[in-house]
Amino acid sequence: MRLTINGKDQTFDESLTLAQLVEQLGMKGDRVAVELNREIVSRPQWPESTLKDGDHLEIVHFVGGG
Numbered sequence: 629m630r631l632t633i634n635g636k637d638q639t640f641d642e643s644l645t646l647a648q649l650v651e652q653l654g655m656k657g658d659r660v661a662v663e664l665n666r667e668i669v670s671r672p673q674w675p676e677s678t679l680k681d682g683d684h685l686e687i688v689h690f691v692g693g694g
Contacts, residue, residue: 632684647674
């Protein structure tokens, strides 16, 4: 399966949910926001949001500081 994540093509061997992708990328789910095909997906929807070949994602990682 081919996904475009933050403008870069990446290939995955198996079908994934959004929750599985965030985990596989090593990101902390409580510190990211995800846009799937130009629509923001709320965190409670991640486990049921199955990704498809050709999907485009933008993943923003929150950084704290002052």
